[in-house]
Amino acid sequence: MSDKEIGDVILDVKNISLSFGGVKALTDISFNVKEHEIRAIIGPNGAGKSSMLNCINGVYRPQIGSITFKGQTFSHMDSHQVASMGIGRTFQNLALFKGMSVLDNIMSGRNLKIKSGIFAQALRLGPAEREEITHREQVERIIDFLEIQAYRKTPVGQLPYGLQKRVDLGRALAMEPKVLLLDEPMAGMNVEEKQDMCRFVLDVNDEFGTTVVLIEHDMGVVMDISDRVVVLDYGKKIGDGTPDEVRNNEDVISAYLGTSH
Amino acid sequence: MAFFLETLLGGLMAGMLYSLVALGFVLIYKASGVFNFAQGAMVLFAALAMARFSEWIPMLGISDFFLVNVLAFIAAGAVMFCVAWVIERLVLRHLVNQEGTTLLMATLGITYFLEGLGQSLFGSSIYKIDVGMPKDPVMILESTFEGGILINKEDFYAAIIAAALVALLSIFFQKTSTGRALRAVADDHQAAQSIGIPLNRIWVIVWCVAGVVALVAGMIWGSKLGVQFSLTTVALRALPVVILGGLTSVPGAIVGGLIIGVGEKLSEVYIGPFVGGGIEIWFAYVLALGFLLVRPQGLFGEKIIDRV
Numbered sequence: 001m002s003d004k005e006i007g008d009v010i011l012d013v014k015n016i017s018l019s020f021g022g023v024k025a026l027t028d029i030s031f032n033v034k035e036h037e038i039r040a041i042i043g044p045n046g047a048g049k050s051s052m053l054n055c056i057n058g059v060y061r062p063q064i065g066s067i068t069f070k071g072q073t074f075s076h077m078d079s080h081q082v083a084s085m086g087i088g089r090t091f092q093n094l095a096l097f098k099g100m101s102v103l104d105n106i107m108s109g110r111n112l113k114i115k116s117g118i119f120a121q122a123l124r125l126g127p128a129e130r131e132e133i134t135h136r137e138q139v140e141r142i143i144d145f146l147e148i149q150a151y152r153k154t155p156v157g158q159l160p161y162g163l164q165k166r167v168d169l170g171r172a173l174a175m176e177p178k179v180l181l182l183d184e185p186m187a188g189m190n191v192e193e194k195q196d197m198c199r200f201v202l203d204v205n206d207e208f209g210t211t212v213v214l215i216e217h218d219m220g221v222v223m224d225i226s227d228r229v230v231v232l233d234y235g236k237k238i239g240d241g242t243p244d245e246v247r248n249n250e251d252v253i254s255a256y257l258g259t260s261h
Numbered sequence: 262m263a264f265f266l267e268t269l270l271g272g273l274m275a276g277m278l279y280s281l282v283a284l285g286f287v288l289i290y291k292a293s294g295v296f297n298f299a300q301g302a303m304v305l306f307a308a309l310a311m312a313r314f315s316e317w318i319p320m321l322g323i324s325d326f327f328l329v330n331v332l333a334f335i336a337a338g339a340v341m342f343c344v345a346w347v348i349e350r351l352v353l354r355h356l357v358n359q360e361g362t363t364l365l366m367a368t369l370g371i372t373y374f375l376e377g378l379g380q381s382l383f384g385s386s387i388y389k390i391d392v393g394m395p396k397d398p399v400m401i402l403e404s405t406f407e408g409g410i411l412i413n414k415e416d417f418y419a420a421i422i423a424a425a426l427v428a429l430l431s432i433f434f435q436k437t438s439t440g441r442a443l444r445a446v447a448d449d450h451q452a453a454q455s456i457g458i459p460l461n462r463i464w465v466i467v468w469c470v471a472g473v474v475a476l477v478a479g480m481i482w483g484s485k486l487g488v489q490f491s492l493t494t495v496a497l498r499a500l501p502v503v504i505l506g507g508l509t510s511v512p513g514a515i516v517g518g519l520i521i522g523v524g525e526k527l528s529e530v531y532i533g534p535f536v537g538g539g540i541e542i543w544f545a546y547v548l549a550l551g552f553l554l555v556r557p558q559g560l561f562g563e564k565i566i567d568r569v
Contacts, residue, residue, distance in 0.1 A: 057455060083457030095452035097445045099509065108445045112457040114438040121437040122429075175456055 006227065007035030010211055011179055016055055016065035018048075018235075025051040026062065026235045033179065038205050038212045040222045042246075043232035044255060049215045050092055052232065053181050056213070057089050058082045070178070084112055088177030090168040092184045092215075098157035102167050105156055106142055109174025110135045142170045146200060162193040169200060173208075180204065182214040186221060194218065198225055223247065231255070263406035268526050274416035276522020277423040281478040282499035283506065283514040284427065285471045290508045291434070292443040292467035293353075295364040301496025302375035303472060305488075306344065308479030309379045310337040312388035312488040330392050334480070341472030344375070349464045357460060358450050376493060385490065390483040394418050419481045426477055430470070431511050443467055447509075501549035507562025516560060521545045 011033040018026040026048045033039045041049045054060040056067060058077030066073050069085060088109075097105050114121075114135060116128035143149055146166045151159055156167050165185060172180055185201065186194045202225055204210050216222045222229060223243040231239035231252045238251040246252055282304060289297040315333035323329055352367050395414040403409035434440040446453045446463050454460055479488070482495055499518075506517025521544075529541040552559065 059451065059454075079451075079454035080457055080459045083455060089455050091452060091455075095449045095455075097448035097452065099448055100441075100444055104441060104444070108441050108453075108458075109456045111438055111442050111445075121439075122432050124436070171452075171456060 004036060004206065006037050009033070010035045010070060011056070011213070012068040013052075013056065014066045014068070016052070016062045016067070018051055018055060018060055018062040024235050026055070026232075029065075029232070029235075029237050031230045031237065031240055033211060033213055034228075035211055036205070036209055037227040038201070038214065038225055040226035040229045041213065041215045041232060042217075042219070042222055042229060046234075047232040048235040049232055050183055051235075053089070053183050053213070053215060056082075057087065057181060083175065086175070086178035087181060088172035088175040088179070089181035090165075090172050090183060090185060092187065094161075094164050094168055096156045096164055096168055096171070099155060101153050102143070102148060102156055102159070102170075103139065103152045105167050106139045106170045106174045107135065109171040110139065112175065138176075139174055142173050145173075145203070146170050147196075162189055162196075165189070165193075165197065166200070169197075169204075173204065173210075176208075177210060179211045179213065182212060182216075184215050184217065186216060186218055194221065201225060263402075263410055266402075266406075267410045267412070268530050269523060270410065270412055271416070272523035272526035273519055274413070274420045274522070275526065276519040277420035277515075278416075278478070278481060278518075279499050279502045279521055280427065280515045280518025281423045281474065281481065282495050283502035283518055284430065284511065285474045285478065286496075286499065286503045287506075287508060287511055287514045288430070288471045288474060289467060290503075291447050291511075293364070293464060294361055294447045295368060296361075296508070297471065298365065298368040299371040299375055300471070300475065300499075301493040302372040302379070303341070303344070303475035304479040304482070304495055305490065305492045306375050306379040306479075307337055307341055307472065307476035308390065308483040308488045308492055309383040309388070310340045311476065311480055312390045312483060313383045315390065316388070326393065334476070337476055338473060341476055342469050345465050345468030345472050348468055349461060353464050354461055376490075380490070388483075388488040390480055390488055392480060392484055394484055415485065419485075422477065422481065426474065427511065427515050430474075433470075434511060439463075439466065498545070501545035503559070504549040505552050505559055507559025510559070510561035513559055513561030521548065524548060 009032045013032065014030050016026055016029045017024070029052060041052060043049050051060060055062045056077065058079040058081065061076040066075055067077060068074075069087070097108060100108070114131065116125075116131050120128035121132070143152060146169065148163060148166055148170070151163060156164055159167065169182070169185065182201065186197050189197065198221060201212060201214065205212050214226070226243060228241060229239070229243055229246045230237060231246055231249070233255040238255055239246045239249040241249070282300065285300040285303065286297060289295055289300070311333055314336040315329055318329050318332050318336075323332065348371060352371065356364055356367060395418070398411050398413050400409035400411055434443065442453070442458045442463055443466070445456075445458055446460060450460060478495070479492065482492060486492070502514060502517040502521050505520060506513025506515070525541045525544050528544050529538070533540050
């Protein structure tokens with residue numbers, strides 16, 4: 001992990017505040033993500049981690065603040081636009097296309113990359129056919145990488161939870177994102193599944209150079225794989241730094257363990 | 262034997278017409294997970310537009326029969342495109358990520374709106390659509406059977422048009438990335454957006470396609486029965502078809518339509534005399550009810566397995 005090169009700031013979140021009616025989900029959150037790093041967002045339940053991710057992803061519109069991605073600054077993001085700029089994501093509560101096969105699910109991740117027109121595709125014209133094959137090759141590579149070859153044609157609704165999580169990751173990878181947002185990729189998994197998922201995340205980061213922003217509950221995992229950690233509590237940022245720094249931060253300790261009296 | 266075949270063929274062709282209407286339901290359900298109550302109203306709206314345009318266009322000095330019909334079809338198609346666009350703009354756009362029930366209620370509202378708008382724009386009398394479909398019946402297989410088999414030419418052509426449309430749509434859904442995007446949107450709005458599928462454009466596309474299907478259905482039914490308000494009830498006839506075939510399946514809509522068409526005719530002819538006739542009217546609904554009890558997802562529908 002030490003030998004990888006962390007680049008410049010690719011995603012910069014400034015003074016984000018988000019509230020739903022009277023509930024303040026996020027208050028004045030700022031942090032940045034550097035190219036090629038694994039950045040974790042942690043915090044107790046209801047700290048605003050998923051809300052933060054949803055702001056970056058354009059699902060929520062923060063009332064105050066700005067998000068800068070690759071030099072462009074936005075006051076809020078638009079889901080579809082975010083995807084086309086190269087931010088992919090996975091979901092905390094699986095949001096797969098349940099009726100479709102594993103292959104089609106991951107293939108759908110390449111939607112933005114497919115250039116040939118719908119008539120060319122329907123008629124199987126030469127260029128469209130070739131394009132389909134190129135995309136299919138990419139998808140096969142992802143399927144191999146995630147070790148789900150055997151389930152290619154299975155409707156995802158029928159797969160066990162751990163594998164569905166992988167398909168979710170696969171679909172996001174198919175977009176070839178610059179930045180990958182992972183919302184609790186290991187929630188509800190057993191130790192073995194967690195280890196596999198950790199390996200995938202590290203490999204993605206390593207091999208494809210993808211920047212990863214992840215939310216995770218499992219402290220062990222977070223401390224092991226992330227380069228820097230943001231800690232949220234009740235919608236406020238209470239810590240930011242390397243895993244070691246965060247681990248020794250007084251506020252973080254009291255948020256997680258309660259203050260000693 | 263000849264009589265049986267005649268009934269069977271008649272049933273198949275009638276079934277194809279049910280399929281056509283059912284297809285409209287399936288399309289929108291597949292692409293947005295919404296059961297579109299307004300499909301019947303769209304059929305009426307499209308048929309009204311078609312009928313009136315084919316009256317108005319000759320006033321511009323175009324008299325060629327074929328050209329008038331083509332222009333009327335294109336004009337009505339354009340109207341359906343506008344309808345799709347307006348529905349997306351004013352209704353669907355504001356209901357992204359909402360529950361299916363909310364969307365269903367919205368389509369119920371659209372139904373009444375379209376019925377009213379259609380009649381105030383195009384008038385509420387009975388109009389006719391004449392696309393030159395031959396009305397005379399023909400005899401076939403006269404050498405095989407004594408007396409031959411009587412088929413209705415109009416039904417025959419209608420069935421061919423319906424079959425062609427279905428084939429086109431199947432290719433569209435299965436073979437193109439837009440088709441895949443449509444299926445993705447149906448399953449999960451949020452996830453579809455996250456991989457860069459533009460929800461709004463997809464909805465316009467699918468309502469357009471459903472509008473065109475409604476137009477073809479309206480044209481064929483209208484040329485058979487005349488264009489009038491009762492055309493909206495055609496949608497009710499197609500309801501058992503989608504239950505039978507499965508709400509998510511294009512082939513299901515076809516097979517369901519055929520089964521119901523044939524079932525209606527055969528039961529009317531062979532069982533009807535014993536129970537006093539009139540089976541044709543309720544047969545489809547009873548069959549659908551049976552299916553709901555035994556196989557609620559329909560013949561080709563996706564089985565929903567919920568994790569508890």
